[in-house]
Amino acid sequence: MSVSEPPRRLLASIHDVGPRFEAEIDRLAEGFERRLSGPHFAMLVVPDHWSEAPLARDAAFQARLRGWADRGVEMFVHGWSHRDDQRHRGALAAFKARRMTAGEGEFLGLGRAEAARRMRDGRALIEDVIGRPVAGFIAPAWLYGEGAIRALADEGFALAEDHLKVWRPVDGATLVRGPVVSWASRSRARKASSLAFAALARFALRPLPVVRLAVHPGDTTSPALLADIDRTLAAFLADRVPGRYGDLMGK
Known part of the structure; x- marks a missing residue:
């Protein structure tokens, strides 16, 4: 008797979820639910975006988060x-902080103890709001320093991801490989390059069993980006099903 192959999956996520971007999150979630035929996606929750939008003080958004x-x-x-407030040592870390994000690589330069404290506090707050365990931890801008990597294992998160993979922090096992498809809205050049990458990814990533796609609140400022996100979702869903990160753990 032959063993059937597991379904090919699309993992979709909305980043920077919190009170600061409520309208933008609504728009992105509505688009995902329409294209994915339901709430088959992940939300990446920021407890206090740039120390200006504390989730702990917004009961209305807490209720919405629990509802989702x-x-x-x-x-x-x-x-x-989500704000990088560290002075980075080393050319590589400085390059990542300067070129790969606009001052938002919060966990790139943190030491192990401080990274663990922020992870622990964020987890406690979010789990209290949603009434269940979180799925894992994903660093802002997908950037991790050595301290953050060690803290991930210390704190026992089930899953983590960066630009190129999803892994299990407790033992470092890689669960998915392949670049995440995302868009950039900060400048005309970044928009153009992200549109070009998405067009390439719609073909180049087809052989992968799991494809990841991520959107951000800033994407809603550009009709061209929103149209391309929808186009990319449709292309990947032609031969795969909406998945969950928990599927990677057999849940």
Whole structure:
């Protein structure tokens, strides 16, 4: 008797979820639910975006977050403030902080103890709000320093991801390989390059069993980006099903 192959999956996520971007999150979630036929996506929650939008003080948004979780949306801890307030040592870290994000690589330069504290505080807050365990931790801008990598294992998160993979922090096992498809809205050049990458990815990533796609609140400022996100979702869903990060753990 032949063993059937597991379904090919698309993992979709909305980053920077919190009170600061409520309208933008609504628009992105509505688009995902329409294209994915339900709440088959993840939300990456920031407890206090740039120390200006504390989730702990917004009961209305807390209720909405719990509602999404109750319906099946996976919830990840996405840093604490999403702001990089460190002075980076070393050319590589400085390059990443300067070129790969606009001052938002919060966990790139943190030491192990401080990274663990922010992870722990974020997890406690979000789990209290949604009434269930979080799915994992994903650093802002997908950037991790050595301290953050060690803290991930210390804190026992089930899953983590960066630009190129999803892994299990407790033992470092890689669960998915392949670049995440995302868009950039900060400048005309970044928009153009992200549109070009998405067009390439719609063909180049087809052989992968799991494809990841991520959107951000800033994407809603550009009709061209929104149209391309929808186009990319449709292309990947032609031969795969909406998945959950928990599927990678056999859940």
